[in-house]
Amino acid sequence: MPRIAFLGPPGTFTEQATRALTADFDAELVPSDTVPLALEAVRSEDVLAAGVPMENSVEGAVSATLDGLVAGEPLTAVAETVLPIRFHVLVRPGTSSEQVGSVISHPHALAQVRSWLGRYLPRAEVLTASSTAAAASAVQAGNADAAVAAPVAVDHYPDLEALATDIADVGDAQTRFLLVRRPGVLPQPTGADRTSIAVVAHDEVGALAEVLSELSLRGINLSRIESRPTKDRLGEYRFFFDFDGHVADARIGDALTGLRRRCGEVRFLGSYPKSDRSPPSVRPMASEQAFQMSTEWLAEVRAGRLA
Numbered sequence: 001m002p003r004i005a006f007l008g009p010p011g012t013f014t015e016q017a018t019r020a021l022t023a024d025f026d027a028e029l030v031p032s033d034t035v036p037l038a039l040e041a042v043r044s045e046d047v048l049a050a051g052v053p054m055e056n057s058v059e060g061a062v063s064a065t066l067d068g069l070v071a072g073e074p075l076t077a078v079a080e081t082v083l084p085i086r087f088h089v090l091v092r093p094g095t096s097s098e099q100v101g102s103v104i105s106h107p108h109a110l111a112q113v114r115s116w117l118g119r120y121l122p123r124a125e126v127l128t129a130s131s132t133a134a135a136a137s138a139v140q141a142g143n144a145d146a147a148v149a150a151p152v153a154v155d156h157y158p159d160l161e162a163l164a165t166d167i168a169d170v171g172d173a174q175t176r177f178l179l180v181r182r183p184g185v186l187p188q189p190t191g192a193d194r195t196s197i198a199v200v201a202h203d204e205v206g207a208l209a210e211v212l213s214e215l216s217l218r219g220i221n222l223s224r225i226e227s228r229p230t231k232d233r234l235g236e237y238r239f240f241f242d243f244d245g246h247v248a249d250a251r252i253g254d255a256l257t258g259l260r261r262r263c264g265e266v267r268f269l270g271s272y273p274k275s276d277r278s279p280p281s282v283r284p285m286a287s288e289q290a291f292q293m294s295t296e297w298l299a300e301v302r303a304g305r306l307a
């Protein structure tokens, strides 16, 4: 049975997402304490794949995932899922709000309940944990008084009780998770796919605008752009792009070859079905037929049959 890592310990949102991402096959889910460790387990072939959080509708990208995807041997995403996110505040039994001197969670969870904490636990010291379930574990061990955790954490930490349930500063918050593998297996195009890449553009006037134009000229719909320092030099950035389409699509392949010519580094981070299965709207000039027609036309010109 394949082993699949997830950001653990058990009871995280990422565990729920990883279960959804592996629902179609038998898998043994194994917790990793951090995102870099989960990705390292994939690279070292200790596990087949890892489920990791990618971005949140309130707090944005999970930097540890972006950085971990490009630091080391190549990895590619093969699937995504989106979970609605609401939190419980878990305490040791009998703890009242007045007795909460410290509250702990993953930074992304804390960011999503900042107003709630300011209102209901204004005097609590805020501590960070490597995941929401690690936070629950810290409360159980007596190292903090309250954890902001996933509702499912209650099942894993039955000694804790909920001081508050279903809290979130912004209703309908969502987090997108990826299933990441070593390269080799490319998911088949479905007609509603997403492609992720990371590029380092040359340090030149207009470099980012030119990178974007490689996409826009081919009618490619960008769904996310993120920048992270390359960590090599102050002021040098790596740009992460998500866009509609599969690397097997002509317009995506064409854009990637353009980017490869233009950029110092291009990392392909995967083509995989979009969780909402929404097909892209492709302009006529960017359709498969248009690319095929223009390639055939060029072949005719080169063969001297057309002028």
Ligand SMILES: O=C(O)C(=O)Cc1ccccc1
Residues within 6 Å of the ligand: 007, 011, 012, 013, 014, 015, 053, 056, 085, 106, 108, 109, 130, 131, 132, 133, 150, 175
């Ligand atoms: O998966 C978890 O439980 C995490 O700690 C990461 C996280 C934090 C907040 C929202 C979604 C995922």
